[in-house]
Amino acid sequence: MPKPNVQRTSNLLASVTDEMLGGDLAAKLQDKTIRVERLLLELVRPHPVQPRRVLPERIHQAFHQQQLTPTQALRELAQIVQVAARQQSRPFTSVLDLLAQPEDESETIAELSPEETLLRDLVNLAVTIRDDGQVNPLTVVDVSEGVSHLYRIETGERRYWATWLLRDFIPDSNSDGTIPCIVIPAKTASVFRQAKENTSRSGLTAIAMARQAALRLLTVHNYEIPDYAVENDFYRQALTLDLRNKREHTDAILAAMGGIGRMHFSRYKALLQLSTKRWKPQTVITWKKAVLRHVIQLPSEAQSEMIQQIVQFDLTGKQVKEIIEHHSTSDLDDKPDAIDARLVKVMRAIERQTPEVFVQTLIREEKSTHLARARLQNMMTFLKQVGQLLPEENL
């Protein structure tokens, strides 16, 4: 059988087009105006390298490695939340139970676990979409190839998961299984649009901001951004990159990160140095911007130490703030020489102290056992370093 001559076909139809279409019609066909289309949920997927993790890391990875369907991913999340809620004596059967019930008149507001908060927020969004419709469409990039139709989410991953919740977990939702989207052709997709939307929202973790910084750096340095789930080492590649030789992109990157300064950007980037252990979902959920906002103000060499202590002692944002402010105030009050001299005096007086009394004083002064332990750990680290630096013989 002779093969179809596609070129010949194109030539004929192209010539007819030139003759018959006219400029106006051709221009209308190339119309680039934004349109909202309802896409089948199954054809839309979140970007696997998206810095913001809507789902806990383990589920995120399993979902992007095709081990879980969206429904299964949400079911796993619901199961995690059910366990957490049961531990807090708040068992639930339907995800709708996570929302405050109108007849519930108790005045005490229970503090929810991060997982409960995550699912409750998604359910809340789903119910809003059910009742009021989805006002803001997602922006998706058409990355279809051949018969593999796929739209990659650029912005709106939470709305995507909420719509799945609505379809499969919320009774009487009347979801038709589609989601309104603004479809952007792959060639006009913007790597910064997603970053801008992310950073304009509250609740983005510092680790997500660090990933964001990494992605922007990797993009402007022409690294290929994969379309599959990546380990954290992928983001760490950005540690060797900086903005210095990419001046033409600096403003766009900083704007996409929420209008932060270069120093601020570097500090977020420095968080990539943390070991993977520190990137665990629990940690990521817990470390809200409010906590690490204080940390990133520290010089990068002090950040790692501070973060270790946050993880080790489970410090709250308030405690972190107090440590840092106390540290800064002391720095302002005293010259370094004066502090050192005072420390030496303390060391001389140590023989007269008893540990039991000192513990009580320490806790009283720091107002928290966690803080006291963190302070002690700092001191021990400091003394260890002093021991290592102390020469064997008299100078």
Place this chain on the structure above:
Amino acid sequence: MTHVFVFTNHKGGVGKSTSATNIALGLSSVLKSTGAANARVLLIDTDSQAHATLVTTGRKDYGSQDSLYTVLMAERQSAAKVMNDCIVQSQWNPDLYVLPASPMLEGAERELIGAAGAPYRISDPLSKIMSHYAAVVIDTRPSFSLLTEMALIAATDAIIPVEPRYLETVGLLSVITKINDIRDGWRIPDLKVSGIVITKMDSRIKGHTQLLEDLKSHPVLGKLICGVIPANEAVSYAHNNHQSVFSYDPKASASKAYAELVVTLIRRMVQG
């Protein structure tokens, strides 16, 4: 809105499949050449003879797992995904996609008797994936069966290919009436008879030219004529070789006539 063109006539051999396949290819090629953001065109073959499927994909052995039959038998909630998964790329053009027919469609109507929402089993799933395509073209079987009704319910523009013969033109009125009945009966306000394509026109035959003149002078039908395709050997030989008429013989008068029809349909798409 994606335009859905359905080529229908209850008479066989009038050029429904030939017109549907060549128009589908023409639409995608012209859209591509004009730089349209989306040049993808979907051809849905609802005829169990699967001629449109055969010439565009080179196969006609689609069955219960990978054809329109699969979509018709799918659960309502998963039908759109099933439809999407059954669509294949044509051999003619990377932007021309085909939802293949299967000989099993012959029995589908019997199986669907009494099934809930049976007439909507093409339109429902199609409405959820059609934004992926710039246009959809549906080829129908030569009868007003349930499958043809499903195709019309899914369509926006019904185009009637008709040969320039007396009895055919008499039947034309019953086709238009039937389409209007479906539009009113199923409340499909978007569906309209938007064109009549005169096929196999042989200007050497006096009866053909006379009938064409009569049709053109008719106050309603005359306005509906959107293309006249000359009788041409290139058309039948092209299908023998599983090719479009454009590739088989671009200089043939039928190729040019189909190209003109493509342009006419694109104008309608743009003008809404």
